């Protein structure tokens with residue numbers, strides 16, 4: 001209990017005690033008054049005869065009988081003329097001056113009673129009693145009250161002190177929980193940002209810079225998915241320890257997201273910040289030991305300096321984020337420092353995302369179709385569906401620009417579902433309008449494959465359009481397959497059972513191992529246009545190898561990006577089954593493709 005509270009409690013108790021004592025005084029004094037009056041009435045009756053017969057001795061004896069009454073001080077009987085007739089004075093006390101003495105002394109209570117006989121006034125009797133007994137009782141009562149109050153105060157003070165200690169401990173616990181990451185024990189996002197805010201606020205007058213390094217683990221998701229969450233937590237703790245080993249107080253390492261950490265350090269200049277960034281990368285390049293084996297948790301690091309690169313907390317964070325994004329998109333496992341152009345790129349990207357969201361809502365994107373031809377017969381055998389986005393201000397935006405945004409934001413799931421439905425519906429409609437039975441290849445993103453009901457989406461698109469499953473070909477990229485081999489295999493087997501065809505896009509550009517290739521239930525390999533473009537001068541080694549590989553595994557092979565007749569000629573001679581490219585047909589709107597497909601002669605013969 002604080003001094004102020006104690007004083008308030010004591011004042012309240014004193015006030016309450018005073019009211020109680022006052023009340024008690026009035027009550028007890030009233031009782032004494034009643035008692036004395038009653039005595040006076042009895043004595044008055046008894047002394048009436050003495051007064052009437054003028055016998056003061058008998059009256060004095062009668063008054064003296066009151067000696068048993070402890071508090072009585074004097075009893076005096078006055079005649080009709082007001083003269084004293086008889087008196088009793090308690091031993092050790094003085095007599096009162098007379099009946100008309102105005103007020104009784106302090107501590108005394110005086111009661112007068114008329115003495116009469118059959119209605120005839122004979123005189124007056126005055127009894128004076130002391131209130132000492134009441135005062136003594138009240139003092140005792142006040143003492144007890146004070147003792148009880150003190151005891152109560154003591155108990156309250158002890159209880160309050162304990163409650164306070166408990167509240168303080170709970171507050172400390174809450175503060176810890178609110179500011180600490182439960183897995184690593186590092187400051188969490190909130191505490192890290194608070195630290196940054198304080199560092200910026202405290203820095204203003206100082207020289208040097210506050211460096212913000214955002215660290216994103218490159219392989220964490222893979223570890224979490226393959227080795228389980230417990231292993232993921234162990235890895236996070238080891239990473240936290242490794243980062244902590246690089247940074248010295250007062251600099252801070254915090255965990256600000258699933259696999260995102262931040263380091264806030266006060267440095268002399270940009271070189272100092274770079275040095276920390278490099279040390280962080282080096283610390284994460286050493287393998288971490290998990291129960292399932294060693295893993296490498298390399299990281300991408302984005303660096304931004306306050307005040308050199310950004311004027312405040314929000315800007316410094318978004319700029320570090322832009323640098324981190326650049327580090328990730330630039331191939332990961334690297335440190336990228338913020339440069340002003342990144343802000344523009346980030347703004348452009350954010351704008352693109354907003355525009356894309358709107359375009360998807362308004363179904364403003366278009367499926368274009370690029371024809372695919374049989375290299376031997378020259379007949380059109382299929383199409384590849386390629387998205388086009390006619391942007392109201394920017395004209396056609398390249399899928400190379402908006403597909404990664406759609407993938408990052410998850411918009412690709414909805415977009416991909418829509419393309420699937422449109423592509424199947426368009427090809428089925430062409431059938432009805434006299435086109436040859438074309439296959440339609442649709443690109444699939446890794447994110448779509450991870451959707452639990454992607455297979456359901458594929459089957460629904462086929463069912464709604466009425467297209468035979470064998471006419472739909474899903475194009476999967478090598479990197480997509482290697483991202484989650486088990487998941488991809490499960491999906492591939494299921495979709496193949498349904499009769500849908502599978503093709504590996506951009507073959508030769510990823511890291512697929514031949515062992516995997518053997519286990520993938522695919523129908524076709526697609527030679528990447530990078531190899532086709534340098535044909536026939538260069539690139540033929542890989543192109544020949546891919547064609548041979550396809551033959552070996554009993555797969556069809558298609559070449560994309562055929563731009564020149566000699567490339568087509570080379571592919572035809574090398575035994576490539578199908579070809580697509582600007583030479584044979586540009587990606588075009590559905591109506592134009594239908595016109596081309598229903599035309600008697602095919603361009604490959606040209």
Ligand SMILES: Nc1nc2c(ncn2[C@@H]2O[C@@H]3COP(=O)(O)O[C@H]4[C@@H](O)[C@H](n5cnc6c(=O)[nH]c(N)nc65)O[C@@H]4COP(=O)(O)O[C@H]3[C@H]2O)c(=O)[nH]1
Nearest residue numbers: 386387399400403419443444445561562563581582583587
């Ligand atoms: N230089 C050259 N290029 C040629 C030639 N013939 C065709 N191309 C281009 O090559 C790309 C082939 O598509 P991709 O490898 O699947 O690569 C596609 C694909 O990965 C992605 N994409 C496009 N539409 C979709 C879609 O609906 N879903 C998904 N997930 N990705 C899509 O965007 C990428 C780029 O698409 P586009 O810009 O349409 O670019 C297309 C096409 O226009 C040629 O002779 N020379």
